[in-house]
Amino acid sequence: MRAYLARVDAVLVQAVIAAALSFAHLHDLASAAGQDGWKAWAYPVSVDLLLVAAWKRLRSGSSRAAGWCWFVVALVASLGANVATAGLLDLADVPAWLRILVAGWPAVAFLGGTLLAHTTPATQPPESASAQLTESERAPAEPQTFSAAPETAGPPAEPEQPAPHVPAALVNHARKLADDHHARTGSPIDPDTLRARLGVAAPLADAIASRL
Structure with missing residues (x-):
């Protein structure tokens, strides 16, 4: 920070001198x-x-040719005065052409200042509406197609339910109940009776019956 301040101070002092x-x-x-x-x-x-x-x-970036032209004119006037007063010109006997230049300078400076300060910089034309569209907006819309669902004579078929998982212990218990039922009645146990004896849902009872 101190180095920066020192550099700025040196620049300011040099500029003032x-x-x-x-x-x-x-x-x-x-x-x-x-x-x-x-x-x-x-x-x-x-x-x-x-x-x-x-x-x-020049800093604005617009009409740089005009900026450079008048910058050179003012710089030549400043450098010319510095050189002329360095002993190369007899200030007690100034030539007539220099008197003419000095007398005409106010008009030149007024013209340059007016052109620089009141000339509107060229601006870019506003982008058209089509240029402001995004790529997605420029892309043509794809036609939407609709496929008719095939007509069916009856209601849609229900999806098949996966087979329930049957634990081995439950199958062994159901086998004992089936053997007991066969010993008492002389006929195989039916799924409804098995479901009632086991107290399970019908799909599970059917799966157990298929393994007996």
């Missing part, structure tokens, strides 16, 4: 070109505002 020097150079050049008083102080403000407007247009 660069802005102050550029501001002063633009003021000195405008003053030498015949723009005295408050007008000399307005020139660096105009250049910096055009730089900021062009940079914002």
